[in-house]
Amino acid sequence: MLQILIVEDEKPIAALIRQALTHDGFACTCVEDGLEAADLLEHNRYDLILLDVMLPGLDGFELMPYIRPLEIPVIFITAKDAVADRVKGLQLGAEDYIVKPFALPELRARVDVVLRRYRKTDMVLHVGDLTIDTVAMQVRRGQTEIALTRTEYNLLLLFARNPRRALFRETIYEQVWGGEYPYGSKAVDIQVQHLRKKLGWDKELQAVNRVGYRLEVDT
Ligand code: CA
Secondary structure (H helix, E strand, C coil), rough: CEEEECCCCHHHHHHHHHHHHHHCEEEEEECCHHHHHHHHHHHHHEEEEEEECCCCCCHHHHHHHHHHCCCCCCEEEEECCCCCHHHHHHHHCCCEEEEEEHHHHHHHHHHHHHHHCCCCCCEEEEEECCEECCCEEEEEEECECCCHHHHHHHHHHHHCCCCCCCCEHHHHHHHHCCCCCCCCHHHHHHHHHHHHHHHHCCCCEEEEECCCECCCCCC
C-alpha cells in the first residue's frame, strides 16, 4: 500500500484529503506541524507528501531541504491567490501544487499524475482471472490475449481500478469518453455489453439499478 504524508494544520482540509485518499486505497498519515513532519520523515518512508505552506513549527518551504534528499515527490497545498507561493514551491522542487479550496477529483488526478510520474502506481493490474498490462495496453487471460477496442479497454481499466464500486453511467461516460453525458445516451450500455461478451463477464459486470454498473471480482 502506498504511504502518503499529509502535512496540513487546517483540520477539516486534512480530514477531507485523508478520507478521499484512504478511500482510494492509500495509507495516509496526517500531521499539523512542520517539526513533527520532519521527525516522521526521519523515521518513515513515504511515497508522496501533500504539504501545506503555512504551518506551525517549520513551514512548508523550510521543510523542503529535509525532503529533497529523500526523493519523495511533493504536492504543495497553497492558498488562493498566493501565486508567489506556487512559484516558490515549484522552484524548491515540488512536483505540483493544488490551490485551496480544491475539488476532490482534482486532488485525486494530481496525486495520480505525480505517482505515475514516479512510477509508483501499478503497471500491471490483476482483476479476476485477467491481467492488464497498462504499459503495453494488453489484456490477457492466462497466455491468451483478448483483443479490445480502445473504448472497451478504457472501460475495463475504469472498472479494474474501481472494483466492487457502483459507477454511475454519467461517471463512466465522463471518464471513458470525456465530456458530459449526452442525455439518453446508450453508449455506456452498449460498450458494457461488448465488454461482457468479449471477457465472458456476464456475472462480473453487474447492472446497478438506476445507477450504472459495478464490477464484482476479486483483486
Ligand atoms: Ca496552514
